[in-house]
Amino acid sequence: MAFIDYYKILGVDKSATKSDIKKAYRKLARKHHPDLNPNDKEAELQFKKVNEANEVLSNDENRKKYDKYGENWQHGEAYDQAQKQQDQQQHYQRSSRPQDFGDGEYSDFFESMFGGGFGNRSGNTKFRGQDFNAQLQLNLKDVYTTEKRVLTVNGKNIRLTVPAGIxxxxxxxxxxxxxxxxxxxxxxxxxIEFNISNNTDFKRDGSNLYKTVNLDVYKSVLGGDVILDTFDGKVKLTIKPLTQNGTQVKLKGKGFPIYKKEGQFGDLVITYNIELPKKLSDKEKELFEELAKLQ
Amino acid sequence: MQNTHLIPIPSLCTHYQVEMSFFTGLNEYGLIEFISVEKTYCIHQDKIADVEKMIRLHQDLQLNYEGIDAVFNLLEKIDDLKSELITAQNKLKRFEDG
Known part of the structure; x- marks a missing residue:
């Protein structure tokens, strides 16, 4: 359990007046208040530290005690008295916590020197518990349909329905x-924040899906069919003759489910990419030359 | 709106140990909306989380009603910007890696 320099936490020196301490506390409390820094664990920890420093330094009696024992607090009379009163097992449990500031309102240092909290900012007021944040990693295919899942958060199993299209x-x-x-x-x-990774060939933007389909030069010139795998089965694409590179076609309702709108889907947008041959046989070259002469 | 989802302001005063005048002030500044049921002012239970935040901001940071209003407006803007950022990042993924 380490000594905590409350003056350093508030950024004031030992000769600071009550007014200096109040001013420093208010400034830092506004900066680190958890309601102004949602989901920021570091700010929450800083706020606890600032609060504790203020509770000690803004109270004449406690400031005097803190100043008297300072870094030698472990040898001070207050500490000795507190030690005698403390149950050995309880002490062991406290000092075995990994951090000075755990989940509680006060640090171990504070509790050892001053006992429990005093002048608690919340008094006995009933307050709603802290919001917990969790992350759930899913693949794009997992969220194409509505699925039920069981999450374990802080040892508790929580049943959750993940709606399609999240x-x-x-x-x-x-x-x-x-x-x-x-x-x-x-x-x-x-x-619960959803992190959805996409390891498919489809790109997603909201409920629309995008895919590039490669066509060889012959199919783009003469036309034909292409079979495409989608999330809900195979789709036959009819390629019109003389399809240009970059041509887009929209397949209505073949995209991704619209969140919380059962049975409604976005569109699938296909972009054709014409691939020219990388090698030509002598015969092919000859035929292309003949074609060129016709132009 | 079902009455079972409404919480009487006097109960909140006891629960949070806050003066009635604080809630009246929040209502007058438009930060909460009183609903009158049989001559008792109530608020909807969905607003409790906001009310608790307002109490904390008032008690911890000595913010007045204007300050609380400003904080709520800014937090709302942050939420909107975060949503916009996520949407933009998701759109950007369409153009990444070809």
Whole structure:
């Protein structure tokens, strides 16, 4: 358990007045407040530190005690008294936590020196629990249909229906599955962010899918059929004679499902890419030369 | 709107240990919307998370109603920009790797 320099946390020196401390605290609290920095764990930790520093330094009695023992707090009388009163097992559990600031409101250093919290900013007010954030990695094919999944978050199994057509980066909120409320308040929510990786040949933009189909020169000139694999089976594309490079065709309703609109789909846009032969046989070259003479 | 989804303001005052005048102020500044049911002011339960945020901003940062309003507007803008950014990044993927 390390000594915590509260003056350093607030960015003031030891001779700072109460007014200096209040000013520094308010400035840093505004900067790091969790409501102003949503989903920012670092800001939350900083806010706890700033809050704790303020609780010690803005209180004359505690500031005096803190200044008196300073870095030698472990040998101070307050610490000795607190030590005697503490249950050995409880102490072991506390000091075995990996960080000075855990999930609690105060650091181990603070609790050892001053006991539990005092003048707690929240008092006994009931507050909603913290929102939990989780990420779910899925493939594009997984979100083509609505699927039921079971997630394990903090040891709890949570059943979740992933609606077809969900987009990359989209967040689904599950009410009441977050952190427990403070002082009997309601639980927070679980926010699941979807990371959808695409390992298919299709590009997706919303509910539309895009694909480039390569055509050889003969099919582009003479026309013909191409069979294309899509998410819901094979589709026959009819290539018109003299199809130009870059021609786009739109297959209505063959795209991706529209989120939460059952049975509705976007479009599939096909772009034709004409591939010229990389090698010609003597006979082919001869025929092309004949064609060229006709122009 | 079902009445079971409405929470009486006096209950919120007890629950959060906040003066009635605070909620009246939020209503007057348009930050929350009172719904009157049998002469009792209520708010919809979906607004509780926002109300809690407003209480924290007021108690932790001493923000007044104008400050809370400004913070909410800016957070809303951040949310909109984040959504736009995700949409733009998803669109960009169409043109990546050929």
């Amino acid at each position: 987009t990359n980066g989209q967040i689904i909120k599950i009410k009441g599955k977050g952190g427990e409320g403070r002082n009997g308040g309601p639980n927070g929510d679980l926010l």
